[in-house]
Amino acid sequence: MSLFTPLKLGGITIQNRIGMSALTRNRSTDTVPNEIMQKYYVQRAIGGAGLIVSEGTLITRQGSEWPQAPGIWNKDQVVGWKKITDAVHEAGSKMYCQIWHLGRISHPEAPEQIAAGVPVYAPSAISARGGKFRFLPGSPGYVTPTEIPDPTVIIAQFKEAAINAKEAGFDGVELHGANGYIVAQFLDSTSNKRTDKWGGSPENRARFALETLKVLIEVWGPNVSLKISPAGGYNDVGMPLEETIETFGYLLREVNKLGLSYVTLVRYSAGQDPEFDGVHRATKHDVVATFGPLLTKTPVFVNSEVTPTEAEELVSSGTAAGVFFGFNILTHPDLGKRIKAGKPFDNVPDVHHLYGAVGVDPAIGYVDYPEAVY
Template sequence: MAQANILFTSLRLGSTTIPNRIGMSAMTRNRAAKGSIPTELMQEYYVQRATSGVGFIVSEQVAISSQGSQWEDLPGMWTDEQLGHSGRTSHPDAALQKASGEPVYGPSAIAARGGKFRFLPGEPGYVVPTPIPNPRTIIAQYKHAALNAKRAGFDGVELHAASGLLISQFLDSKANQRTDEWGGSPVNRVRFALETLDALREVWGKDVSLKISPANGTNDVGMPLEETIATFGYLLKEVDTRGLAYVSIVRYNAQKDAVYDGKPRGTPHDVLATYAPFLSNTNLFANGGVTPTEAVSLLSATEPRVDGVFFGAPFIAHPDLPQRISQGKPLDNALKFAYLYDKLEEDWTVGYTDYPRAI
């Protein structure tokens, strides 16, 4: 595994130098207590992996408000990370959503297809959302959550603009059909993401990052290829001027793509090769199904330039993943996890409303 040495070189991310290029990706687990309060079990889970030699860890999605919480036991950051808001993929009958006293919001009054809220009677799907009257009220919630994250002792925040949640809904012309300054063109649809990043930078400076998934159709988002490249290309061109710690780009995965009316929803294309040229000043992390062998190849290649990699599922099966990679040990728990994951594969085709509690 001598070639793996490239994975174990240091890298500067914002104001922090990480010891290697291995990141643990955010993975929703639904382990918070009532009221979205983190638990000792969650602490144990992260401590196990933090002591494995990992370069850095991005926590599971942390909701910025109870109104924008899609899952029943998602941790929250709205009272005294990856920051997220589910937008139109929330449900009005979910406990946290009801407690907020607010409707389900989205960019426009367009429901996402699919959904399966198994913790609600009848397993309902997604609903038609209420268009957000003033998106800057939500941006203020992101900023408030970022302030709470800083007080809690985090090292930075990652803005969740992937997986068909609120930020990606604004980016997407099928979900966002507004005619004001927030929609109608790539420049306007990108505005919500950029103003949110700017609000986070007011709190964290350069310790802000961004996660996007331009190719995936999760939660019923996805545009034609030319429009996708125009939108995300403009977004990353603007992001590259803002001095972020990194951008994480999730690659297309046909197995996880949502299927509607018998057709995959995503827009398959090589996201690393397509969008890396827009990031000359920002670290780029590859995310989505990366294997250790492939990670070495990605970091060794000149084009596209990749500065680090995220692993997700392998960290679930192997808390000691970095040690195993460095010592050339097999990932022999992966088959056990793959068996469990395959049994739950159907859930990925209808959205993240029932993310596997077993993991």
Template sequence: MSSVETHYQSKGLEEFSVLFTPIQLGTLTIRNKFFMAPLTRDRNVPDNIPTNLMVEYYRQRAKGGAGLIISEAMLITQQGTLWPHAPGIWSDEHVRAWKKITDAVHEEGAYIYSQLWQVGRINHIDTPQQVASGEPIYAPSAIQARPGYSKFRMLPGNPGPSMPVELKDPRRIIEQFRHAAFNAKRAGFDGVEVHTGGGYLIHEFLDTTTNKRTDEWGGSVENRARFGLEVLKAVTEVWGPGRVGMKLTPAGGYNDIGMPLEETLETFNYFITEADKLGLSYMMFLRYEVSRDEFRDGKGRGTPHDVISTYRPLVINSKFFTNQSYTPLEAAQHISSGKVDGVFLGTAWIANPDLPKRIEYGIPLNTSIDMGRLYGPKDGGVLSEEELAKGYTDYPFAELPLAN
């Protein structure tokens, strides 16, 4: 038994012990199971290039003991988003900026994956980045998302998403994912996570309410899954086996997406089974969370079901990870019971850059999150670095007890 394990067991924290044990992820040996989920923080001010402040943010959490960090979602190409100051990974300038972050994380003994993202129809034609791109808004079909809480707060009147145009050649976007994966490798990441959920482009191809195509990219389950599978294949060709993960939200609900249960099960059973053949390192499933669903007239947009019991049997060659409103204790319990291989925590990392150390030494977690500063300037304005640091990099590390 290690000295660390003896310490937290003596403190009555043995139920957390599984979080402190290593895990093999492809060819990487992760030092523990304290995984940090992708967290939108909007500090890429004034544009979409990661900053030195972000270097400090990621370094803090790696220094605090994270085993694996997934970056905030990064755009594979210039496009608008629901929030301003989202980072990109399409240019050499992005590569150089992200390299500072990956170097900092590695210096502290952690690993980091980049999350690759194409927003699809959850976009507005008047956002600055979309205007600068000179491109229309692409989706599988020309179906506009209802506003819900998908609002562009940096635009006058807080409008919802614009009407998209049908993507004529999906292979063009597949190649953009490939290029982004290559750039992430150049930037020193240890792998990539493809965002296949959230009501964004890949999810839109999967869902029958957003994909009404009659060509090879729509209609049957096999055709609707084709785009996502081809993206995963392209990214895996860049990275090789064991270095590509994906995020899934089969329960839907977010960004006006979700199918009836029977269609949901048929679609995701096929998509997951085929994806599991590609040599992925992991699949991360978001549990259904009622607070994340969109309700109209008392009816939710999502498809509530138990994603763990439903899809765990299908994931044979990849690690099965989960996320969504976990406490560290529940995460440890789910791993110990064999329900999942690992859990990504999100909220707990915001105000606790030293999350593992606090649990190891029985120090209470800081639960006081500065919600007003959770994100950057929502109106698209530019704040000073001092202002951006508030509620971001100014959460303190706990004072650890002196060794006996």
């Protein structure tokens, strides 16, 4: 099977084309990675994932959409991640750190936001619709953020996170440019109304992503990647189709010149398409067919509801260099082994403990999914 052939990505080689997508799980200890997280990642390394991408990892104490999400801005976090990367390497896999900034998808009353002592920053002072901060009294929604006076300050935080990720033993970094977080907020004309060099034209709106990638390359060389979701409406982003193609087309033509290790294209998913005032937010189109051909020098990974059969077809046809699995690898730690042996995906997701739960064993719905019988 083509899916089980090695692949060179930047300066490393992964054992197969199966990737574990970044999946927020909320099991850290006050933003510091811990032993239960190590067990979680090692299970999936042993289970056959050639490349593991960490859950979204915060680059700054700039609040959090989720409680117990891990960070990588201090030494305790670096030490915690180093134990995980060492164990993943011993299990035979490689691991990238997905570096993450929420932008406007935070709340000023979140504990980490209060501790940071700074506003909720975003490209423009425009609130996302929706949101439900269940860990705050009254479960408030999103609020109007403060426009970032100087975006280069955030870019510098991404660079510092990349330096810390190297110290923590990761094999590279993935810039989280998907799902309506800060990179996507700069790209999207509905969330970015700036009139300076960071807003307006597609070229200006893509500037933040490109300048961030460039500083990551200064730290990591070719072991830098980007994840984007042009068809996604999650966190209240999404442009008309023509503008979507123009904006992401410009971005990816420029990205293709940078020598990244890979770009992940997240396909349309109904679960990432919220509805506001009776109108669906996402821009539904074939992301892989539209943007894949622009990445002539850059390996493409496909993400979102990919089946094992489709994964093999994508790789064997040359449409994709590899595939990232999300929910299926969450519920099947031995996913790679199952695909190779032709075993079914028959574990049922524990949705009640998907993002952790206060006062219960963090192992529940996290590291207790059974392997198949071989």
